[in-house]
Amino acid sequence: MHRGSLAAILTLASVCSIHAAEDKATQVPHRIGAAKLIIGDVKATQSFYESMLGMKEVSHYSAQGVYDEPIMGFDAGARLALFSPVAEPQLKKSQYPVALIYVPSLEPVAKKIEDAKFKLRRLPQSESSSFKIAIATDPSGNAVEILERPGKPMEVGGSKLIVNDRQKAEDFYAKVFGVKPTARYKTAAYDEVLMGFGEGAWLALFEPKSEAPLPKSRFAVIAIYTKEFDAVLNRIKEANLGYRDVKTSSPDSRIIIAQDPAGNAVEIIRERS
Numbered sequence: 001m002h003r004g005s006l007a008a009i010l011t012l013a014s015v016c017s018i019h020a021a022e023d024k025a026t027q028v029p030h031r032i033g034a035a036k037l038i039i040g041d042v043k044a045t046q047s048f049y050e051s052m053l054g055m056k057e058v059s060h061y062s063a064q065g066v067y068d069e070p071i072m073g074f075d076a077g078a079r080l081a082l083f084s085p086v087a088e089p090q091l092k093k094s095q096y097p098v099a100l101i102y103v104p105s106l107e108p109v110a111k112k113i114e115d116a117k118f119k120l121r122r123l124p125q126s127e128s129s130s131f132k133i134a135i136a137t138d139p140s141g142n143a144v145e146i147l148e149r150p151g152k153p154m155e156v157g158g159s160k161l162i163v164n165d166r167q168k169a170e171d172f173y174a175k176v177f178g179v180k181p182t183a184r185y186k187t188a189a190y191d192e193v194l195m196g197f198g199e200g201a202w203l204a205l206f207e208p209k210s211e212a213p214l215p216k217s218r219f220a221v222i223a224i225y226t227k228e229f230d231a232v233l234n235r236i237k238e239a240n241l242g243y244r245d246v247k248t249s250s251p252d253s254r255i256i257i258a259q260d261p262a263g264n265a266v267e268i269i270r271e272r273s
Helices: 003-018 020-024 042-053 106-115 166-177 229-239
Strands: 030-038 056-063 067-073 079-085 099-103 120-122 133-137 143-148 155-162 181-186 190-195 202-208 220-226 243-246 255-259 265-270
Touching (some): 030 155, 042 056, 042 067, 042 106, 106 120, 106 143, 166 190, 229 265
Parallel strands (some): 030 079, 155 202, 220 265
Antiparallel strands (some): 030 220, 056 067, 067 079, 099 155, 133 143, 181 190, 190 202, 243 255
């Protein structure tokens, strides 16, 4: 992994702490409900998150011949959705992390992952400043950042979308959800912005300069809940990038899958006030 990508990882960790007080004072009608990982082997990947990180299955969705999706979580906070598309061929994964998980102590978790022979890299202090960070790769090839956060419980920290034009992606999320950037980081290796969705998990838009754009799944890589569903849908239509409705079991529910400018599929779910 390039040094630039490691520096980018640090931005995801540090901004969450730096802007915590600011986020608590910000009332945003949208929230990141889940970072969604596209996976292959459901049993092996779910077992990784259960045995290595202590996550539990809190929900499970499936459609025969289409997908299987265990929803993993801790006691509180955003979820980690493990989405296995049945008919979609496995796509090449980015070398960059697509989710962050907080742990109260890194070393026991890192040792457990290493002892189980999964790929893991601890970042040296020269690349992690005062943070203790490791990058693990799950059985489906997804890179996941694990960050030590002493004195606080395990939690899904955020979702990171790989984009091919940071500015276009930022403009899209700012317009559709009315959110603002909380931090920016730009080097020769990457261009990144963090968008403020209030309390809880964050959304990072990361444009790598050393990795060519990879094929995108048609299935969602993030789930966003909104209390302003109709207004968000109208702005999705105005963006003219396409969306599709998702069939739900309740007439009061409404879910769409929209496309952002980079081709990432975004699940948008109506949340009652």
